[in-house]
Amino acid sequence: MPGLADYIKEKGYEESTSSPELIELFLPSFFASMQRDLICQQGLPEFENRLRFAQATEALAHLRRQLRTRSFANSYKTRNAHSQGAYTRSRLLQNQIEVRIKAVRAQYDISRRSLLSLRGPGDWENTLKVLRAEDIQGINERTLNEEEQEEYRRARLLAGMSEETVEGELHGLGTTSGQENIPTVAFNRSLALGEGRRTLSWIWYTVTDEELMGVGEVQACLRVEWVKARARAERWREEVLLLEEEMRRSIAYCEWKAMYWDNAATTRSRPPESNDLALFEGVRAYAYRQASYERRRVVMWKRQWVAIQERATLVLTTQLGQGDILRNDQAMLIAPPLVVELDLSDNEMEGMEDGDVEVGDVDT
Structure with a gap:
């Protein structure tokens, strides 16, 4: 470093022998790039x-x-x-x-x-x-x-x-x-x-x-952590499968319940007495109303859960798929942002007209 002596003389650095560990060594990284070319050899x-x-x-x-x-x-x-x-x-x-x-x-x-x-x-x-x-x-x-x-x-x-x-x-x-x-x-x-x-x-x-x-023990420790991570991924996969099955069963139950109320309205025979006519019409109206609630709930849940089901399919087929090992030139797919809709309470649903199932979107 032929230019170091002039640099130290110009800056006026003084070495302290009382603390040798604090003495500045003036290595090339100490200087800026322009000064380095003037002070250091190539x-x-x-x-x-x-x-x-x-x-x-x-x-x-x-x-x-x-x-x-x-x-x-x-x-x-x-x-x-x-x-x-x-x-x-x-x-x-x-x-x-x-x-x-x-x-x-x-x-x-x-x-x-x-x-x-x-x-x-x-x-x-x-x-x-x-x-x-x-x-x-x-x-x-x-x-x-x-x-x-x-x-x-x-x-x-x-x-x-x-x-x-x-x-x-x-x-x-x-x-x-x-x-x-x-x-x-x-x-x-x-x-x-x-x-x-x-x-x-x-x-x-x-x-x-x-x-x-x-x-x-680095290799052994990393293998243990890999096994733990895989176990957690499999647990997440199981949770996603359970969630998907619960959504399917919820919709299937609502469809079955709608058919149940339809049968309840049609299987009841009309009484011959005129005094029971109002009760008969009231029971049929109630049954048809409950069936309508169940069908509207099916429509609403299918529309709200379509984004969740697409995300679940993406996770199961790409990110948590069994046997899918990513090569070095493959990147894990990033799931798109998910939009989930709030469910309506029963009181709010009662005030809705037939076919009116609009619900405000909420980003999560």
């Missing part, structure tokens, strides 16, 4: 580019390793820490793991900023994304929900921590050692709810071949 930024890419990739691998270690430590503490001493030792181990996770995250952030300076925005950002606090999750971990956050906040306040410190921990900005990441909790199949829409953090979609083929 080809030197490409060397740092390759170095930073490898460093960021390796940092993600280390982060995944530490997250697996944290999951194992949490599981071990839950199963074996039954005394105060064992719990304290497990807590110290977890704090050490959190400190290492924080160090790896800082290394990744530095590498990514350097790559952004050297390469600029591009497709590489789809692989090396911005690492947020909520992205630092293990395969079987999740962030706290609102109720758990309130319980966590209450316990911390009772322990004597300030409200600002507790809020910082819940946002990944803790001030104590080992609390610089958002608190997470392991999934419990008997307690956790809402796993149907759960997704892994993006860091687990960038696993390298070395990690998969190594002696670690």
